[in-house]
Each structure stands twice: as C-alpha cells, then as structure tokens.
Amino acid sequence: MNREDFPILQQNIVYFDNAATTLKPKKVIDSMDEYYLRHTSNIHRGDYNFAIQTNKLYDHVRNIVSKFVNCDSSEVIYTSGATMSINMVVFGYMKNHLKKGNEILISKAEHASNILPWMKLCEEVGTILKYVPLNENYELTLDSIKKCVTSKTRVISLAHVTNVLGDVRDIQAIGEFARENNILFHVDGAQSVPHMPVDFKKSCIDFLSFSGHKMCGPTGVGILVGRYDLLTEMDPVFYGGGMNSSFESDLTYELKAVPVKFEAGTPPIAEVIGLGEAINYLMKIGMDKIHDYEVKLKKYLISKLKDIPNLILYNEDMNSGILAFNIDGVFAQDTSVYLNHYNICVRAGNHCAKLLKDAMNIRNTVRVSMYFYNNYEDIDRFVDALKNSKDIFNVVL
Amino acid sequence: MDSNMRREIILDNYQEPVNRGLIGDESYLKVNTNSESCIDNLDFMVKIEDNVIKDIRFDGEACAISTSATSIMIQKLIGKTVDEVKNILENYRNMIYEKSYDKELLGELVVYDEISKQPNRVNCALLPAVAVERILEKLK
Structure with a gap:
C-alpha cells in the first residue's frame, strides 16, 4: 500500500531489506528540504523568524513521539539512533546504578547494539550477563525468563522484535513481570516501533530505544524514551552547548532539565523534523x-x-x-x-x-x-x- | 577466457576445493579472515620451510568466489618460494584492480580478471591473497 x-x-x-533501513516517502524528504531551503537556522534562543519557526517544529516532534508510543513528551530524548539510545541507558544510567554481581538478562538473538554495551558494562563494573535460552523455534518466552531470574537480576533488556528471525516478544507480559519484581526493563524497539503499535506506559517499559531510518525517517536520528523518574537520575554521556544552564571557572556547573540535558551540541535538526513527519505519516496509515x-x-x-x-x-x-x-x-x-x-x-x-x-x-x-x-x-x-x-x-x- | 570455461573452473574449485580441512600440526602458521566488510569466515594454515611454501590448508564458511579463489590460489602457491609468492600476489592484486599484470604468472587465477565489474565481490576474490599476505607478515 x-x-x-x-x-x-x-x-x-x-x-x-527493510530491517536494515526503509525507503523514504516524498513528504519526509520535502519536510527536510523545506528546512534547508526555507528556514535553515539553529535551535535554542534564536530571535529571528526562521529560528522561531525551526524551534517550534523541532520541539513539537517530542509531542508527536509521545503520542506515537504513549509516553510524556518530557520523556523523549533525541539521539542519533537506537545504538546511541542503548549506550546512553547503559553508560548514563546503569553504570551508576548497578553493582558488581548484579545480573542482566538478554538473549543470544539480540543485535550487537543490545549486547556489546552490556558486555562493556560487565567489564567495567563486574555485572553479570545472562542469556535467556531460546526454545526449539528460537523464540523467547516469559517462562524461560522467569527461570533465569534470581534475587540478583536487576535488568532485562530485549528486542521487541528480533532482527534476524522476527520473533515478536510479549513485551506487555515481560514488562508487567519485570515491574512486579522490581527489575528494570529496556526494550530495543528498532524492529517493532516501525511495524506495530508500541505502548511505553501500558507495557511497563522503563527505557525504549528506536531509530528513525527504519521507520520511513532519515538516518542519523533516533529516540530514547525513558521513565521520567529514572531520567532524573541518569547522567548525560555528552557535555557541551545547549544542555547546561551555567558553568563557572571553579568547576561548578548546572545542567538543564530532562530531556534537554542529554542533548549536547547542535542536534540533527533536519532529521528530527523529518522523523516527526515520518511518524505522522505512519500514524495516519495506522x-x-x-x-x-x-x-x-x-x-x-x-x-x-x-x-x-x-x-x-x-x-x-x-x-x-x-x-x-x-x-x-x-x-x-x-x-x-x-x-x-x-x-x-x-x-x-x-x-x-x-x-x-x-x-x-x-x-x-x-x-x-x-x-x-x-x-x-x-x-x-x-x-x-x-x-x-x-x-x-x-x-x- | 570463454565465460563457460571461466564458470567451470570457478565452480569445480568451489564444489571440490583442494586442501579443505585443518590439521593439528603446530609447525603451520595460522590466520583467520573474518573480515568486517564480508561475511566469509575462513581459517588458513600455511607450512613454510626453507623459505618455500610446503603446504596450505583452509576451512570455514565462504561464498563461491572466496572458496574457489582460495582453492586455485593454494594450487598456485604450493612449492613456490616466499619471493615468488609475493610476486604472484602483487600481480594478482594488480589484475583485480585492473592494472597491468603478468598473465603467465597467474595461470588459472585469471578467471577473476573481470571481478572488478562486480565491486561487492572484489573482497571475496582478494580473501586468500589477504590471508597469505598476513601469514607472510608473521615471518618478519
């Protein structure tokens, strides 16, 4: 269609080859052309009309995302893609909250981006990576997760849909189980958010990562959705312009509020606008x-x-x-x-x-x-x- | 070369490559070519004695081009001195990249003389050359 x-x-x-990247509708390309041809300007504090127009479009994409995956717009962080989103979760949040011996559950069907950051964390902090076994059809079930959970399990991190076999995990059931047991739940939505409804709040997800280019949007932009109370305890991975309120020569500094404090430097403005257009396009189809x-x-x-x-x-x-x-x-x-x-x-x-x-x-x-x-x-x-x-x-x- | 002949040589060497299967002999030098640009994954082991290539064996998963090139290359290189091997590999690379080369020196390896028309297969054809070059590096 x-x-x-x-x-x-x-x-x-x-x-x-849509699991690698998707094609782009003309509307998405036009929305980015429009920015480059008619109102190029940086975001934050521009007092001229172009900048005001750009800022408005850019900020509004958070509302579009919040409607799309059912979260608050303050829980939406712009990233470069799912890989960066997951790295922010691991090195901005988990690294400061997990201790040696804590267990993280993933599966062997995960994409490199949902394995290697965790491996690196284990190397640095001494956490333990455990693989939930797949059944004879290479599927992962809640029962097999339950069998792997111990008193040391702190995180479950899984693709909603796996990228080689397209196994659709029951994230609703896994999310409810994780929340009941006080386990943090990260969902790699790179292969699901573009293809089916995903509900951040209802599925009890704590962190959700996905990429723009796999859902009719441009490359170079992605989203991390995080539960607001967790984001207030997450550290930025990057520091610089746009994310600070003040800094002094005596090493004191103050950061802006969530989610802007996670977005140092000039972001991919055209791409964020294009992603917003892509999400509107997908929502219109349903x-x-x-x-x-x-x-x-x-x-x-x-x-x-x-x-x-x-x-x-x-x-x-x-x-x-x-x-x-x-x-x-x-x-x-x-x-x-x-x-x-x-x-x-x-x-x-x-x-x-x-x-x-x-x-x-x-x-x-x-x-x-x-x-x-x-x-x-x-x-x-x-x-x-x-x-x-x-x-x-x-x-x- | 006639394209049927070319295909036949490649296919024979793909379906029944020589010296497939590794052996437990510590006197061989070993490399793995799990290259990032390619999904081929071959292990090579080479025995060099008195500056002469005595044996080359390989095993692993790879496409028709990589596997056949490995088989043809093995037959070409066994018995040659290290300097002769370097010369063959240099001419092979020149052929792959459409530069001038000595056709006589390469024998059946010339079946890949048009591989540059398929840019995504250049690395496949180069795979055994890269493996042997890495083995020779180890001699230094």
Whole structure:
C-alpha cells in the first residue's frame, strides 16, 4: 500500500531489506528540504523568524513521539539512533546504578547494539550477563525468563522484535513481570516501533530505544524514551552547548532539565523534523493496519515458497514481516548476489546477531524483511527468481 | 577466457576445493579472515620451510568466489618460494584492480580478471591473497 508516496519505487526494484533501513516517502524528504531551503537556522534562543519557526517544529516532534508510543513528551530524548539510545541507558544510567554481581538478562538473538554495551558494562563494573535460552523455534518466552531470574537480576533488556528471525516478544507480559519484581526493563524497539503499535506506559517499559531510518525517517536520528523518574537520575554521556544552564571557572556547573540535558551540541535538526513527519505519516496509515498487512504478506510468501525445493526456512511461523532462509548448499551471499540480478534487494550475513549462531547452529542466512509498501507482486517476482535458482551459478559466476 | 570455461573452473574449485580441512600440526602458521566488510569466515594454515611454501590448508564458511579463489590460489602457491609468492600476489592484486599484470604468472587465477565489474565481490576474490599476505607478515 501507499507505493505512490515513495519516489524510489519508480525504479524497477523489489526492496526487501527493510530491517536494515526503509525507503523514504516524498513528504519526509520535502519536510527536510523545506528546512534547508526555507528556514535553515539553529535551535535554542534564536530571535529571528526562521529560528522561531525551526524551534517550534523541532520541539513539537517530542509531542508527536509521545503520542506515537504513549509516553510524556518530557520523556523523549533525541539521539542519533537506537545504538546511541542503548549506550546512553547503559553508560548514563546503569553504570551508576548497578553493582558488581548484579545480573542482566538478554538473549543470544539480540543485535550487537543490545549486547556489546552490556558486555562493556560487565567489564567495567563486574555485572553479570545472562542469556535467556531460546526454545526449539528460537523464540523467547516469559517462562524461560522467569527461570533465569534470581534475587540478583536487576535488568532485562530485549528486542521487541528480533532482527534476524522476527520473533515478536510479549513485551506487555515481560514488562508487567519485570515491574512486579522490581527489575528494570529496556526494550530495543528498532524492529517493532516501525511495524506495530508500541505502548511505553501500558507495557511497563522503563527505557525504549528506536531509530528513525527504519521507520520511513532519515538516518542519523533516533529516540530514547525513558521513565521520567529514572531520567532524573541518569547522567548525560555528552557535555557541551545547549544542555547546561551555567558553568563557572571553579568547576561548578548546572545542567538543564530532562530531556534537554542529554542533548549536547547542535542536534540533527533536519532529521528530527523529518522523523516527526515520518511518524505522522505512519500514524495516519495506522500501526495496527501496517502490522496486519505485513503478517498477511508473510503468510502469502510462505505459501508460495512451499512449491520450491531445496529451501530451508528458519522462521516461517513468526508473526512479522521477516523471513530468514537459505538455499540448501548455497552460501547466503551467493544467493543475495543472485537475487540482485533480478533487482531484488535482500541482505545476507549474520545481520549483527553474532551470538545467534550458538542457538541456531547456522552462521549466515538470507533475510527478506518487508514493509507496508511491499506487495504481492514483489513476492511473486521473488518467488519466480528462486524458482530458477538451479541456474544460480550460471548467473552469479 | 570463454565465460563457460571461466564458470567451470570457478565452480569445480568451489564444489571440490583442494586442501579443505585443518590439521593439528603446530609447525603451520595460522590466520583467520573474518573480515568486517564480508561475511566469509575462513581459517588458513600455511607450512613454510626453507623459505618455500610446503603446504596450505583452509576451512570455514565462504561464498563461491572466496572458496574457489582460495582453492586455485593454494594450487598456485604450493612449492613456490616466499619471493615468488609475493610476486604472484602483487600481480594478482594488480589484475583485480585492473592494472597491468603478468598473465603467465597467474595461470588459472585469471578467471577473476573481470571481478572488478562486480565491486561487492572484489573482497571475496582478494580473501586468500589477504590471508597469505598476513601469514607472510608473521615471518618478519
């Protein structure tokens, strides 16, 4: 649906790499052009009309985000993307609140950005990283989390939807369990916030990270939503202009209030404005509608692939627009190079989830990740290409 | 070279590469090529005696180009002196990057002489060269 909003789709491509980044609707690009062409100016304290206009647009995006994921606008921090958001949680909050021996629960299906910061924290503070086991379908359940929780568990940090297999975790149930047990709950929303409704308050989330470019927005901007009382105890990771109220030569300084104190330096202004436009665009379509449509596409894809021999599907039952597969006996990258000959864009590799190989016994997969602008015709083209894949080496070599 | 012939050489070396499988011999020098730009992950082990490459073995997961290039390269390099190997690798790199090179020196490695037309596969073809160069670094 809404294909006409995406100029890039006028080229003859099937874009199935939406978990890596999404295409941008014209409206989002226009909103950023408008800033650069008609009212370029910095935010904070500009007394001329351009600056007042920019400031208003920039600040308003916090309200848009708060409506989108149900939080207060004072709980919305602009970051460079989900990676920066998670690093701020780990090094701005956790580092000052966790002690040696405290346990952090994650899973082996997480993206590097939800593993490496925690590893570094363990190295620095002596916390312990524990991996909640995945079941035989590589899914994570609340029961398996409960079995891993001890009196030392202080944090659960999980992707809402995992980026290789598209496992949709029941964050509502996990969040309620975490809050009852006084465990902090961080959700990596990079693969869920763009694709389905996410409710920060209702799901008892303490910190929520996501990226703009995976949801029709520009690169270079993302969001950290944090519970307000926790944010008042979080330290900035960066210090500089825009985030301080005063500083003196005797080393005394005062910082601005939450959330501005976390946003040192000139932020990505055009990108924040573009992200606001992207969120408005998604809300207009409706997140429920987007999710339902992607699940339908996935079901259609799976039904079509049943006719093709020699395919190994790793996650056909998972309720999202992501399919991981291999052609038996063909290295994942050779498959993606082959599909490129048909102008089909997929991704091959470990998809930054380098621990998943321990659970799956397979290192590399080809990943199809769909979004609302994909259609049944895209799937037919993809399936047709795979039908000819016995000739794969005639094409790629 | 005729494209069918080219494909056949690559495919033969991909499907049945020589010297696949590592052995437990401490006299070999070892490297892993888990490069960040690429998802190929190959382990190499090389035995060098009296300045001559006596053996090269490898194992791991890699694409058709990397695996076949490794197989062809192994056959080319075994028995050569370190200086001869350096010369072959230099000419191989020149070929990959479309500079002038000595065709006679490279033998079947010339099947990759058009790989620069597929920029995302250049690193695949270079993988065994990088591995052997890193082994030679260890000699210093």
